[in-house]
Amino acid sequence: MRKNEVPQDDANMLEGKTRELQYALDENGSYVEVKSVGWEPKNIVMQQAWEEVKENINYAIEEIEKGNKSPIYFFMHKNIMDEKILAEYTGFWIFIVKRHLKPSIFKKISKSKLQKYKEVFKLDSVNELINFDAKKELEKIKFEI
Amino acid sequence: MKIEFNHKMSAHCENGVTANLLRHYGIELSEAMVFGIGSGLFFTYLPFIKMNGVPVVSFRPLPGLIFKRVNKALGVKTKTYRFPKNPEKAMSLLDEKILEGIPVGMVVGVYNLTYFPAPYRFHFNAHNIVVFNKDGNIYSVSDPIMENIETISYNDLKLVRYAKGTYKPKGKMYYMTYVPKEFDLRNAIKKSLNKTAKYMTVYPGQVIGDRAMRMLAKDIRKWPVKYDRRKAAKYLGSIVRMQEEIGTGGAGFRFMYAAFLQEVGNLLDNAELAKLSEEITLIGDKWRLFATQCARVIKSRNNTDITYDSVADLLVEISYDEKAFFNKLLKVNL
Numbered sequence: 001m002r003k004n005e006v007p008q009d010d011a012n013m014l015e016g017k018t019r020e021l022q023y024a025l026d027e028n029g030s031y032v033e034v035k036s037v038g039w040e041p042k043n044i045v046m047q048q049a050w051e052e053v054k055e056n057i058n059y060a061i062e063e064i065e066k067g068n069k070s071p072i073y074f075f076m077h078k079n080i081m082d083e084k085i086l087a088e089y090t091g092f093w094i095f096i097v098k099r100h101l102k103p104s105i106f107k108k109i110s111k112s113k114l115q116k117y118k119e120v121f122k123l124d125s126v127n128e129l130i131n132f133d134a135k136k137e138l139e140k141i142k143f144e145i
Numbered sequence: 146m147k148i149e150f151n152h153k154m155s156a157h158c159e160n161g162v163t164a165n166l167l168r169h170y171g172i173e174l175s176e177a178m179v180f181g182i183g184s185g186l187f188f189t190y191l192p193f194i195k196m197n198g199v200p201v202v203s204f205r206p207l208p209g210l211i212f213k214r215v216n217k218a219l220g221v222k223t224k225t226y227r228f229p230k231n232p233e234k235a236m237s238l239l240d241e242k243i244l245e246g247i248p249v250g251m252v253v254g255v256y257n258l259t260y261f262p263a264p265y266r267f268h269f270n271a272h273n274i275v276v277f278n279k280d281g282n283i284y285s286v287s288d289p290i291m292e293n294i295e296t297i298s299y300n301d302l303k304l305v306r307y308a309k310g311t312y313k314p315k316g317k318m319y320y321m322t323y324v325p326k327e328f329d330l331r332n333a334i335k336k337s338l339n340k341t342a343k344y345m346t347v348y349p350g351q352v353i354g355d356r357a358m359r360m361l362a363k364d365i366r367k368w369p370v371k372y373d374r375r376k377a378a379k380y381l382g383s384i385v386r387m388q389e390e391i392g393t394g395g396a397g398f399r400f401m402y403a404a405f406l407q408e409v410g411n412l413l414d415n416a417e418l419a420k421l422s423e424e425i426t427l428i429g430d431k432w433r434l435f436a437t438q439c440a441r442v443i444k445s446r447n448n449t450d451i452t453y454d455s456v457a458d459l460l461v462e463i464s465y466d467e468k469a470f471f472n473k474l475l476k477v478n479l
Contacts, residue, residue, distance in 0.1 A: 001395060001430060015262045018291045020391055021156040023177070023400035025426065031177070031404035033156075035292075041440030042389040045382040046264060048443060052379065080256070080268060088309035 001025065006034040011043040053080055057141075061134045070106030071132035072097075075121040078141070089120045150248055150277040152287040152294050156394030156401060159211045160185065161289020162250045162273040169248055170324035172219070176394075181405030182218050182333050183211030184341040186398055188467075190357040192364060196311055197268070199383040202361065204397035206344075208252070208271035208312070212319070214340075218333035222323035228316040232303050235316030240279060242320060248277040248287075251318040254308020260288070260295040265391060268310040276302070290391055334409050335479045341402075342475035346468065354471070358464035362457040369453045377453070378443045385436045396436075399429030417477055421470065428466050435459050 003024045014020070019035040026032045056077040063069040076086050083101075087094040092113070099105045100113075114126045123129065128137070151168055155161030155176040164179045180186075184206070191201040205211075216223050228235040242249050254270040255261050278285035284302055286295045297305075306316045345354040352360070361384075368377040387397070394401040403426040410418035438456045 001400060001426075001433065006395075013262065013264045015264070017260065017262045018154075018293075020290075021154060021176075021394055023156070023394045023404045031400075031407050031422075033176075039389065041385060041436045044440040044444055045385040046390075048378065048382045049267070049386065050264065085268060085310045 003027075003032060003034055006036050007039040008037050009040040009043060010037040011040075011047070013038050013043060013046055053077070057138075061138075064103075064132065064134065067103055070101050070103045071129050072106065072117060073101050074132065074134070074137065075117070075123075075129070076101075078137070079121060086120070090116050092116070148243065148246055148248055148277045150275065150285075150287055150294075153289075154292050155289040157185075157205075157392040157398070158273040158289045159183075159208065162275055162287075163212050163215050165275055165287055165289065166248060166250060166321055167215075167219075167221070167324070170321060171326075172324060172328075175404075175408060177401050177404035177408055179215055180211065180398065180401050181341075181409065182337045183214040184337045184344065185211045186341050186402045187344065187353075188355075188357055188397070189353050190361040191352055192360070199380055200364075202384050202387050204388055204393060208273075212250075212273075214337070216321075218336065219328045219330075220325045221321055223319055224322050225317065225319040227318075232307050232316060235306060235318065236299065236303055239276060239318060243277065243279055247320050248275050249318050249320045250275050251306060251316075252314035253302075253305035254310065254314060255305070256308060256310075257301060257304045259297060259301050260286075260291065268308070270308045270310055270312045270314055331413065331479070334413070338474055338477060338479070342471045345471040346475060355464040355468040358460055358467070362460040362464070365453050365457040365460065381439050381453070381456070382443050385439045388432060389436055396429035396432035399425055399432055403429060413479065415477075415479065421474060421477070424470055424473075428463060428470060431459065431463050431466065435463065 001022070001024045003026045006022050006024045014037060019037055021033050022036045023031055024034045057074065060069065060074040060077045064071060064074055076082070081089070083094055083097050087097045090097065092100075100109060111126070114129055117129060118126045151165070153161070153165060153168070155164060157176070157180065160176045160179045160183070163183070164174055164176050167174055167179075187204060187206045189201070189203050194201045215221075226235070226238065239249055239251075250273060252270070253272050253274055254268065255272045256266050256268045258266065258272070273289070275287040276284050277287060282299045283296050284299070286297055288295055306314055308314055348354075351357060365381065368380055372380070389395070389397070403422045406418050406422035406425065410416070410422060435456060438451050438459060441451050442453060442456060
């Protein structure tokens with residue numbers, strides 16, 4: 001790859017916070033470091049990965065509205081977690097986390113356990129869990145890809 | 146005492162941390178040189194191990210190896226700690242070392258790394274940073290991926306040092322205790338070339354080097370038959386992500402290695418190495434083409450000219466190119 005061929009396809013993947021170093025050849029055939037803001041094929045596969053997260057989030061909302069899952073299910077997917085990672089972050093057993101995903105059990109969860117979920121999901125208060133508002137939560141999701 | 150730390154950005158975090166720490170102690174090596182001496186060029190395909198639901202494809206050796214190999218080659222002594230159950234100890238030891246004037250390298254997860262670009266914040270736990278100052282509750286961080294020095298709070302740092310998921314860092318931290326004034330760079334280079342080539346050619350096994358690429362190519366052809374469109378595309382996309390996502394310097398480290406070969410070719414006045422540098426550059430260009438074509442397969446529904454079969458064909462071609470390249474590298478006379 002030549003220096004002038006280093007792509008600068010900006011899809012705001014780096015949010016202006018940094019650029020990536022790429023190695024490319026200059027006019028004399030010497031390798032130099034060139035900073036890049038992005039490359040289209042890569043943007044496509046990154047968007048693909050986030051697309052999946054988005055689909056999971058929407059699926060979670062559907063399931064919650066149908067009464068199949070508790071709000072924890074939404075925040076789990078929003079944080080790109082599965083039951084295993086969530087269990088590790090909260091310190092609960094995985095089967096406990098799975099139980100908490102059931103709406104009937106969720107209603108009975110103790111304050112201290114909800115507090116733990118609040119911390120892991122970085123919520124402002126446990127109310128976001130108890131009085132789950134899908135529309136409001138969706139608006140909070142910062143970056144649109 | 147405030148540590149003056151000369152932060153230099155790099156493509157890959159582990160190279161960058163190694164180079165930045167060495168520079169702090171007076172050894173100036175480029176990222177490409179660190180990567181080369183650490184025998185960082187690699188390829189592996191592990192279809193039986195899934196990470197985040199995708200079979201593992203990697204263009205680099207296990208995390209931590211480059212740092213280890215470079216230090217061994219140069220005679221640098223290091224100290225490494227892990228505190229699986231004691232985050233408080235991991236943080237207090239860090240504070241202690243910083244006060245002593247020692248910059249500390251550590252492994253962190255990027256998901257909760259507050260200064261990181263949000264689109265890159267997945268549950269990836271093998272990121273390396275150097276922490277070198279503490280001001281009240283705020284640490285100064287030299288993160289090789291970032292252009293500038295960043296800061297992070299005590300609580301956030303503790304959180305990322307104890308990230309959960311695959312490959313937990315468990316508070317792993319390391320620093321240099323002895324850095325020699327003189328070292329045999331020529332010998333280090335020579336050994337590393339041999340090691341890289343051997344890993345990619347001689348060592349037995351289907352899962353490393355050009356054979357792994359052909360095995361992957363074979364599986365790529367099966368994906369659209371075996372799985373639905375989404376899953377097949379996800380698998381293909383994950384290869385491109387491993388190849389190009391932050392840290393490889395383009396083409397799955399192939400360009401970085403070309404830069405290394407060029408640098409040592411000049412250093413040792415060896416025309417053979419300069420020629421090999423050109424060769425791996427061409428291979429890198431093919432990897433870039435591979436990524437472009439994969440992205441097109443993923444994006445378009447009815448593509449007739451570029452398919453899973455054609456990207457697999459290209460991968461097979463690359464595998465033979467690499468086989469020839471590494472066999473030549475193995476025979477280089479230094």
